[in-house]
Amino acid sequence: MGTIKIKELISDLQxxxxxxxxxxxxxxxxxxxxxxxxxxxxxxxAGSFLIVFLVSLFIGMALSLQLSAELSRLGLKMYTGKIVGISIIREIGPVTAALVFAGRVGSGMASELGSMILGHQVDSLRVFGVDPMKKLVTPRILSSIIMLPALTIIGDAISLFGGYYIAVFVSHQSSTVYWSSIRDVLTFENVFAGAAKPFIFGYLIACISCYMGLSTKGGAKGLRRSTTSAVVISIVMIIVSDFILTRVLLYALGFSV
Amino acid sequence: MIVFDKVWFSYNTQQVLKDVSFSINENERVAILGGSGEGKTTILKLILGIVRPDSGEIVIDGENITSKTEEDLREVRMKFSIVFQEGALFDSLNVKENVAFCLREYSKLSEDEIDRKVREILRIVDVEHAMELMTDELSGGMHRRVAIARSLAASEPRMFLYDEATTGLDPINADNICRLILDLCKNGKGLVIVTHKVLDAIKVANRFMFLKEGMIIFDGDRDKLLHSTVSEIQMFISELNI
Structure with missing residues (x-):
């Protein structure tokens, strides 16, 4: 039984x-x-904008609140902007946008393709001589590779504004100090380290979701299974690949750990 | 035109077809009967090369299609017109776009010409009035008619394949679909219909096969079917006495 499962897993991975x-x-x-x-x-x-807006805004505010509270005890409140900026641009922004994207868009892709499989629509495409990979998968991969980085940039900006609101209006820090700290961290290395990730995340989410969707079998239960798997595997892969990418990018951009 | 020679097929560990052999001529009207999950739809998928057999040969027009690539299969598939179970219309497109799908993909027709052709085909199946409707706004009967229209637009078929074309329809709509199926075969074209509705099968076909546990246990004409002593077939045809 165990051997069969391992064989199935290897075959699926292949x-x-x-x-x-x-x-x-x-x-x-x-x-x-x-x-x-x-x-x-x-x-x-466009469909994901509102949810990315809300999630990014509140993450930026929460992060700024936590940092302000901790740094003010040490008398280092002026570093709030810098730490918020680095965290959001290099790490939290890309990962948050990708997680939201996996939850909303990845699940949508898997369920849409899954229902097309169950409704024989994919078979119809094949009978009409249309390659489902080209017609269904490639546009989804391309749209993810283009839109996730765009959403990440927007999400980063919104998080920084959320952090600004807390730092200036709740923690009573200087607006000038906050923005100049943010400007300081907007270096090529930091921006590149954050901007490179969403391309990979977008590709992974689209591939995983489309693969799970097109592998659907077994009616409504099968559709539930493939949609859930698409989201769960995408989330795990985002976190794992984020760690690997962070390690590679830090090394490539000359950061010492 | 269609030859199955000792075809075996399984989905993972489940054996669906066992040593199935038959041949169907181009102008024959064949109904493949059997219960759910007996492998009826699989036979249509095998004819079109959507799935491949575990062993055995499937020959279409003298050509073995079992090892053909997806590109080569396009030519084979163009010889048939298939209507899948429940129509399999693209639900993101409206009726007109569904029927125009293949014309837009492959023909070099202008939008005006496509529009004219789509209207002409929809007139044949009597759903011209539903041209702008989305597929979820169609009734079951209209759904099947649009599916037939779409398959007509896709190619100049030599044979029609129908997967449960009347399942889920009320008797009047089912009868209308049967008439349409027969109308489309008027010029001597053949068809293969897989169904569990014997009444509809008898209306459109003149040869009948019966699938049981992945094997063909009956192959004959209407009279032979009606007088069959096989218990499963008798259960099926008892529907006719109601």
Whole structure:
């Protein structure tokens, strides 16, 4: 029994690996389904804006509140902006946006493709000579790679404003000091370390969600299973890859640990 | 046109078809009967190369399709027109867009020409008035008609394949769909319909096969079917006496 499960897992990993490569190749090989991609970008980007706005705002405020409380005890309140800036830009912003994206967009992708499988719509595409990878998966990968970084930048800005509100109006710090600290941390290294991650996260979320969706079998129960798996695996992979990317980027950008 | 030679097929560990062999000519009207989960839909999927057999050969027009690539299968699939169970319409598109889907993908027709052709096809299946409706606004019967229209727009088929074309429809709508299926075969084209509704099968087909536990336990004409002594078939045809 155990051996069969391990074999299934290895086989699934192999399928996923090939699926991810085919998905990537789809972005550089014709035909391109531009209209589908724009539709997906609207769903993934514009549709996620409000939730990213709210989550980022409150995370920025909570972080600033925690730091202000702790730093004021040490007489170092003026560093609030700097620490909020570094945390948000390099780590919390990209991960938060990716987690929100996985929850909202990843689950949507998996359930949509899953119901298309169960309703024989994917079979119809194949019968009509349309490659489901090109028509369904590639536009979702591209839209995720484009929209998640955009959402991350917006989310970072909103978090910084949330942090500003707490630092200035609750913790009574100087507005000038807060923004000049933020300006100081907006170096190439910091921005690059944060901006590179969402591209990878977007690709991972789209590949995992599409793969799980297209692997759906077994009716409504199967659809529930594939949607849940898409979100859970995406979240785990975001956290794991974040650690790996952080390690690689810190090394590549010359930070000493 | 279609030849199955000792075909075995399984989904993971579940054996679906066991040593299935038959041949169907281009102008035959064949109904494959059987209960749910007996492998009826799988036979249609095998004909189109959507799934591949574990062993055995499937020959379409003299060509073995079991090892063909997805690109090569397109040519094979163009010989058929399939209507999947419950229509399988693209639910993000409206009726017109569903029917125009293949025309937009493959033809070089202008939007005006596509519009004209879509209207013409929808007129044939009598749902021209529903052109702008979304698929979730359609009744069951209209859903099947649009699915038939879409499959007609996709190719100039030599044979029609129907997966449970009348399942879930009331008797009047089911009868209308059967008439439409027969109308489309008027010029001698053949069909394969898989269904568990014997009444509808008898209306459209002149040859019947019966699947039981992945094997074909009956293959014959209407009279032979009605006088069969096989208990499962008798249970199915008891529907006709109601």
């Amino acid at each position: 399928d996923f690996y090939l699926f991810s490569i085919r998905g990537f190749l789809g972005t550089i090989k014709q035909p391109f389904y531009f209209k589908d991609m724009v539709e997906q970008m609207d769903y993934a980007g």
